[in-house]
Structure formats: structure tokens, C-alpha cells
Amino acid sequence: MPTTAQAHPVYTAAKKDPKLANNWKDKAAEELTDAEVMAMPDSEYMNDKQMAFFRLKLVQLKQDIHNSAGETTEHLREDTVVVPDPADRATIEEEHALELRTRDRERKLLKKIEQSIARIDSGDYGYCDETGEPIGVGRLIARPTATLSLEAQQRRELKQKMFGD
Numbered sequence: 001m002p003t004t005a006q007a008h009p010v011y012t013a014a015k016k017d018p019k020l021a022n023n024w025k026d027k028a029a030e031e032l033t034d035a036e037v038m039a040m041p042d043s044e045y046m047n048d049k050q051m052a053f054f055r056l057k058l059v060q061l062k063q064d065i066h067n068s069a070g071e072t073t074e075h076l077r078e079d080t081v082v083v084p085d086p087a088d089r090a091t092i093e094e095e096h097a098l099e100l101r102t103r104d105r106e107r108k109l110l111k112k113i114e115q116s117i118a119r120i121d122s123g124d125y126g127y128c129d130e131t132g133e134p135i136g137v138g139r140l141i142a143r144p145t146a147t148l149s150l151e152a153q154q155r156r157e158l159k160q161k162m163f164g165d
Helices: 034-038 048-078 086-122 137-142 150-163
Strands: none
Touching: 034 137, 048 086, 048 137
């Protein structure tokens, strides 16, 4: 019987737009777009503007989480009416449980955001905890709280898969 090889996902670096390569020089960090930060030359990795850009991104993410937490509190307070039908009551309780699980995940993300902001302050942001290599602008835009390079993260996930936590 012929065996088939498992297909592994192929990760390609995001294309840099050469038209945007120098746009960052004339703009403040608040005005930069993801594409303009991606187009910055590798020699400018984690310069002051990139650090300020990612700080703003993290602070905005933190603010969004705080806002949604306030909405959850209001939503849970509004839904405290007694519903006589057990099926309706079960549905409401399940929705509340789901919402609370989501907020718990966001609470854990808040801790990572705080750690990332502290890494920016100390100058360690953007570099892998395990290897010390650059994490990459594309990965940081997609996941601003990343502390491992893609290769280090893949190694860690493979170890977890093989040996468990």
C-alpha cells in the first residue's frame, strides 16, 4: 500500500509593498498602518516608531477588552429576570457561561498585554524569549503579545504534542 505524506502548512513571509517603504519616516506612530510598518526595512526592526506603534496597538487592545468587560457586566445584570420555562432558563444560563468563559480568556490576555507593554519599556519587545532572534513584524501585527518566534513556537507545540504539558 502506498503511504501518503502528511501535508504541512507552508508559511510564507508577507510581501512588503515597496511603495510604502519610506512612508514611516514622515508619519507619527499613531498615523502608521499595518502595511506601512510591514514595509519598513529589516534594518529598522524595533526602532522607536515600531515600538510606539506596537505600544499603541497593545493599549488599544487593552482598552477594547476593558470596554467589553463593562458591557458583560451590564448584560449579566439586565438578564437576571426569572424565566419560568426551564428550557429558556437553561439557554440563558448557557449564554452567561459562554460569556464568562470569554471574559476569563480576555482576563488572561490582559496579563499578556501588560507583560508585552513592560517588554516594550525594557527594550526586549520583538525578540524571541528562547532564541533572542527577531520575532518578525508580521507575526507581531497578527499577535502583538507573541514572545516566541514562529520556529520556537512550532518547536514548543511539537514538544507539547509529543510529551504533553
